[in-house]
Each structure stands twice: as C-alpha cells, then as structure tokens.
Amino acid sequence: MKWRKSTITLLLAAVGAAATACSTTPPPAPAAPAPAAKPAPAPVAAPPAAAKVEEPAKPISAAAAANMANNCFACHGPRGVSPGSIPSLHNLTAGNIASLLKAFKSGERPSTVMGRHAKGYTDAEIEALANHIASVSKK
Amino acid sequence: MSRITRRDFLKLAGATGTAAALGTFGLSARAAQGKGPRVVVIGGGFGGATCAKYLRGGDAGIAVTLVEPNLKFITCPFSNYVIGGFRTMQSITHGYDALRKKHGVNVVHDTVTAIDPAAKKVKLKSGKTLDYDRLVVSPGIDFKWDVIKGYDEKAAQVMPHAWKAGPQTVLLRKKLEAMKNGGTFILVAPPNPFRCPPGPYERASMVAHYLKQHKPKSKVLILDAKDSFSKQGLFMEGWKKLYGDMIEWVPGAKGGIVKAVNTKTMTVEGELDKYKGDVVNVIPPQSAGQIALKAGLADDKGWCPVDPKTFESKMHPGIHVIGDSSIAGTLPKSGFAANSEAKIAAAAIVAMLKGETVADASYVNTCYSLIAPNYGISVAGVYRITEKGIADVPGAGGVSPKEASEGFREDEAKYAVGWYASITADVWG
Ligand SMILES: Cc1cc2nc3c(=O)[nH]c(=O)nc-3n(C[C@H](O)[C@H](O)[C@H](O)COP(=O)(O)OP(=O)(O)OC[C@H]3O[C@@H](n4cnc5c(N)ncnc54)[C@H](O)[C@@H]3O)c2cc1C
Numbered sequence: 001m002k003w004r005k006s007t008i009t010l011l012l013a014a015v016g017a018a019a020t021a022c023s024t025t026p027p028p029a030p031a032a033p034a035p036a037a038k039p040a041p042a043p044v045a046a047p048p049a050a051a052k053v054e055e056p057a058k059p060i061s062a063a064a065a066a067n068m069a070n071n072c073f074a075c076h077g078p079r080g081v082s083p084g085s086i087p088s089l090h091n092l093t094a095g096n097i098a099s100l101l102k103a104f105k106s107g108e109r110p111s112t113v114m115g116r117h118a119k120g121y122t123d124a125e126i127e128a129l130a131n132h133i134a135s136v137s138k139k
Numbered sequence: 140m141s142r143i144t145r146r147d148f149l150k151l152a153g154a155t156g157t158a159a160a161l162g163t164f165g166l167s168a169r170a171a172q173g174k175g176p177r178v179v180v181i182g183g184g185f186g187g188a189t190c191a192k193y194l195r196g197g198d199a200g201i202a203v204t205l206v207e208p209n210l211k212f213i214t215c216p217f218s219n220y221v222i223g224g225f226r227t228m229q230s231i232t233h234g235y236d237a238l239r240k241k242h243g244v245n246v247v248h249d250t251v252t253a254i255d256p257a258a259k260k261v262k263l264k265s266g267k268t269l270d271y272d273r274l275v276v277s278p279g280i281d282f283k284w285d286v287i288k289g290y291d292e293k294a295a296q297v298m299p300h301a302w303k304a305g306p307q308t309v310l311l312r313k314k315l316e317a318m319k320n321g322g323t324f325i326l327v328a329p330p331n332p333f334r335c336p337p338g339p340y341e342r343a344s345m346v347a348h349y350l351k352q353h354k355p356k357s358k359v360l361i362l363d364a365k366d367s368f369s370k371q372g373l374f375m376e377g378w379k380k381l382y383g384d385m386i387e388w389v390p391g392a393k394g395g396i397v398k399a400v401n402t403k404t405m406t407v408e409g410e411l412d413k414y415k416g417d418v419v420n421v422i423p424p425q426s427a428g429q430i431a432l433k434a435g436l437a438d439d440k441g442w443c444p445v446d447p448k449t450f451e452s453k454m455h456p457g458i459h460v461i462g463d464s465s466i467a468g469t470l471p472k473s474g475f476a477a478n479s480e481a482k483i484a485a486a487a488i489v490a491m492l493k494g495e496t497v498a499d500a501s502y503v504n505t506c507y508s509l510i511a512p513n514y515g516i517s518v519a520g521v522y523r524i525t526e527k528g529i530a531d532v533p534g535a536g537g538v539s540p541k542e543a544s545e546g547f548r549e550d551e552a553k554y555a556v557g558w559y560a561s562i563t564a565d566v567w568g
Contacts, residue, residue, distance in 0.1 A: 063498030070482040071503035077561040084560030120521025120535030
C-alpha cells in the first residue's frame with residue numbers, strides 16, 4: 001500500500017476539480033469550451049470575394065467541430081470508413097478534406113450532393129470539421 | 140490539479156475503493172463502485188441504437204442499457220426496394236451483436252411499459268425495472284387507428300400499411316405479386332407530419348417499377364391527404380419519363396382525402412369519389428411512439444417538444460426524445476435525421492453528466508429516393524439552431540437538379556445504396 005498516500009493526495013485534488021465540473025453553473029474560464037484540437041486558423045486575411053458566409057465571431061470548440069463532423073459518417077461510414085459506393089474519408093488528410101469541401105462549396109468541383117452540404121458551413125467550420133475527421137479516422 | 144479530468148478522477152476513485160467517503164458525489168460514488176452514470180435508451184432503431192453507440196464512444200464510463208423488443212431490426216429504409224423486387228428482407232435486417240461486443244452496450248430484449256420521470260425508473264414488460272440518470276426515448280412512430288374509418292390493426296392485414304418494416308412489408312409484396320395484370324394499386328398517403336416525407340412517392344415508384352415489368356396494364360393511384368409533397372417536381376419528372384401515365388396522383392384539394400375504407404369490398408372512400416383497388420396500401424396518420432404518449436412526453440398533437448440543442452424533453456427534464464417522435468424544427472422524420480439527432484443528444488448527455496458546457500449543435504439530413512433501381516434523386520439539408528428552433532441553413536441543401544442527365548440520376552442511385560451501407564454500419568456496426 002505504498003502508493004496509497006500519494007493517490008489520496010491526488011484524489012483530494014481531484015475532488016476539488018470534480019466539484020467544479022459537477023456544478024450546474026458554467027465552469028469558469030479554464031474549463032470553458034475546449035479549444036479546437038488544432039489551433040483554429042486565424043481569420044483568413046480578408047478574402048477578396050464578397051458575399052461570403054459570415055465567419056462566426058467565437059472560435060469553434062473541439063466539441064462543436066465533432067458535432068459537425070459526426071454527421072459526415074452517416075454517408076461516409078463510421079469514422080470515415082465507407083463500406084459501400086460513397087468515398088471513404090479515412091485516407092484523406094485534414095487539408096485534403098478541407099480543400100475538397102471548399103471546392104464543392106464554390107462549385108469549382110462538381111458534385112451530386114456535396115455542394116449542397118458544403119454550402120452549410122463557413123470556411124472556418126470546414127477546417128475545424130476536417131481536422132476532427134482526420135483526427136478520428138482509422139488509418 | 141487543474142489538468143485532472145473527471146475521468147481521471149473516476150479512475151482514481153475506483154482504484155482506491157473510497158466510494159463511501161465520496162458519498163455526496165452521486166455519480167462519482169457510483170463510478171467508484173465500478174459503475175458509471177446510467178443511461179437507458181428506449182428503442183434500438185435509427186435513433187436509439189446510434190445514441191447508445193455514441194454515448195459509449197463519447198464516454199466509456201457510462202453504463203448504457205438499450206431496451207428493444209426485437210432480436211433483429213428490419214429497416215424501413217430500403218424496404219420499398221423489397222416491395223419493388225430487387226432487395227431481400229435479409230439484406231435490410233440488422234442485429235445487435237456489434238453494439239454488445241464492440242461497443243459494450245447492454246442490450247436487453249424487452250419492452251418498456253412505463254416511465255417514472257420523478258423516480259427515474261423505467262418498467263419493463265418482464266417485470267424488471269431499470270434506474271437511470273438520463274433516459275433516451277426513440278420509439279419511432281405509432282398509428283392513429285380509425286381516423287380513417289374502418290382502418291384499424293385488423294384492417295392492416297387486408298390493406299397493409301408497410302410503414303413499419305417487417306411482416307407488413309412481406310405482406311404488401313405478396314399482394315402485389317398476386318395482383319392481376321390490369322389491376323389498380325391504391326396508395327393512401329398520410330397528412331403531415333409523418334415518417335419519411337418522400338417515402339409514399341418512392342413506394343409508388345417501386346410499385347410501378349415492378350408493374351411495368353410484370354403487369355404493364357396496371358395502374359397506381361395515389362390518394363393524398365396533402366396538396367404537395369417532398370421532391371414533387373423530381374418524382375413527377377421521373378414518373379413521366381419511366382412510367383408514362385401509370386401513376387396518378389390525386390391531391391387533397393381534388394378529392395384525395397380518404398375518409399373511410401372497407402376491407403370487404405376493397406373500396407376506399409374519398410371526399411368526392413369511391414375507389415376500388417386490387418391492392419390497397421393505407422399509410423395512416425401518425426403520432427409519436429405509444430410509450431412517449433403514455434409517459435406524457437407528447438403535446439396535444441401527439442409529438443414530443445424538445446430543446447433543440449440537447450433533445451431534452453420540454454415536458455420531463457432528464458429525458459431526451461429523439462427520432463421520429465420528437466418535434467425537431469425543419470428536420471424531417473427520417474432515419475438520417477434520427478441518426479444526426481442521436482449523435483448530438485449523445486454528446487450533450489456526455490457533457491451534461493460531466494457538468495460541462497454543451498457544445499453547439501449541427502444537424503444534417505440527406506434523403507435519397509429511387510424512382511427506378513438506376514434512377515435516384517435526393518433532398519439534403521444542413522441545420523442549425525435559430526430563435527425559431529432547428530432550421531435550415533439558408534443557401535445550403537435543397538433537391539437534385541431538374542432535367543439532370545441520366546448519368547447524374549445513376550450516380551445518385553449508386554450513392555443511395557452506398558448511403559444505406561454506411562448508415563447501417565454507423566447505427567448497428
Ligand atoms: C417505407 C419507408 C422508407 C424509408 N426510407 C428512408 C430513407 O431512405 N432514409 C431515411 O433517412 N429514412 C427513411 N425512412 C424513415 C425511417 O425509417 C425513420 O425515420 C427512422 O426509423 C426513425 O428512427 P427512430 O429511432 O425514431 O424509430 P425506429 O427506427 O422505428 O426505431 C424505434 C424502435 O423503438 C422500439 N420501441 C418502440 N416502443 C418501444 C418500447 N416501449 N420499449 C422498447 N422499445 C420500443 C421499436 O421496436 C423500434 O425498434 C423510411 C421510412 C419508411 C416507412
């Protein structure tokens with residue numbers, strides 16, 4: 001039982017943390033929305049083209065990115081591994097996914113349905129969800 | 140210490156066996172006894188099975204029990220292709236082994252007979268009860284029998300609805316096979332809201348696909364309670380191109396509203412006319428699943444109001460209603476939407492159980508329909524939360540283009556099949 005003392009110390013420390021985490025009021029700053037897994041790209045230097053979807057003011061949390069990305073798996077298979085005719089995502093990098101989505105969004109790359117989906121996201125959201133997909137995809 | 144997550148804390152608490160000392164932390168104490176917070180999920184369909192799996196994926200410390208009466212789930216999606224004659228029942232049947240073995244979900248084959256929101260318990264048909272910290276309710280739909288006079292459960296044996304897949308699907312297929320060449324297939328389409336808005340029109344297409352090959356003198360008559368329907372322009376374009384005038388659609392304003400049926404004479408009574416069918420497929424008006432009604436989760440129209448960000452019930456806190464039973468803004472009652480809602484609800488529940496902030500929600504839907512095996516169309520949408528609840532992101536989504544090339548329709552038919560393979564793997568795999 002040599003480890004016991006230090007464990008208890010840890011435990012007590014943890015109780016403090018848990019007390020904060022379990023309270024109903026939103027936790028204070030440090031525990032607030034987790035930062036994006038990869039640093040959110042700095043707001044793109046004012047894009048020349050007008051009529052862009054407005055970029056959200058607040059950063060996209062990792063959890064919000066996951067919420068967006070999880071929807072992709074309904075067609076592209078669990079974790080982006082597609083068992084059927086729809087292309088898999090697990091073999092793509094975050095950069096690949098993001099640039100494909102942007103090309104679908106602009107119409108530069110023709111599609112059946114992807115253009116209709118990609119138009120639902122800002123460029124920052126596209127990057128955040130692409131990062132998430134790449135981070136959970138099986139190799 | 141700020142870097143010690145609650146999960147680490149639970150591990151540590153478990154390792155030392157000091158549960159009693161931590162008694163004031165309800166969930167944590169239980170976790171310390173080797174059990175995490177308990178979530179019970181009612182229904183192993185698109186919503187429920189997805190939610191169970193993503194809850195476990197979101198936090199393996201949560202004990203998830205899924206209650207579903209059927210040993211195997213037969214999907215409504217693609218059941219129209221069984222009726223069309225190019226898909227087997229076997230190919231639309233899914234089991235719960237992966238949920239059990241791969242994802243550690245406790246799958247119980249039983250039926251929930253009552254929910255006690257105050258005591259946080261559900262009662263099962265077998266007599267057992269289950270305690271929960273949070274409950275997920277995804278029971279699909281039930282039918283409002285006898286709104287169409289004469290159409291009850293017994294009548295459905297003569298005039299199948301086939302709107303819950305299984306024996307009803309097989310029954311309708313058999314009746315279609317037995318129909319004579321030159322016969323009339325009547326499809327009675329329901330009023331809004333109902334499960335799968337394009338479904339009745341895909342069904343009509345599949346019936347026509349079969350009839351064109353085997354009984355080309357026959358007719359498909361759709362008697363509709365509505366004056367318009369999902370992907371209407373695309374369906375009508377496809378019908379004309381592939382089936383000439385085999386399919387006739389009678390909107391509500393022109394006598395399509397059906398008042399009564401008679402299973403002895405095989406007649407359907409509209410507001411203006413009586414119609415006689417050789418096969419009659421009645422899709423009756425619908426409500427949330429019975430258990431949701433019984434538990435007081437529905438409003439007076441029979442559907443369940445929920446918070447758009449968490450799908451937590453507005454009637455009973457601690458209970459999340461997802462899938463067809465819920466009122467989900469402009470999201471349709473589809474398997475795809477149920478899957479999307481389930482993932483958002485699972486993430487919200489994981490956060491709520493940890494006392495963390497619930498992240499912004501984002502929903503997606505794509506409904507493919509086949510007008511023929513190589514002719515597919517789709518409607519898609521991306522959804523966010525506005526002051527009005529869940530709403531389409533303007534500028535995104537919409538339907539396939541009109542007058543598209545054959546290749547485009549073929550691609551969408553191919554993707555429909557791919558979608559089925561993917562989503563069923565996402566739900567039950
Ligand atoms: C012909 C047809 C075609 C369709 N095609 C498509 C399509 O192509 N794409 C698409 O996205 N959607 C499609 N749908 C819609 C889709 O089937 C539903 O939207 C989806 O099943 C809804 O999911 P759910 O979880 O709400 O309900 P369900 O998937 O129906 O699951 C409900 C489950 O709850 C169980 N249950 C009910 N009561 C209890 C209880 N008291 N205790 C325990 N368990 C209970 C039931 O046994 C059932 O297994 C189609 C529907 C039809 C009818």
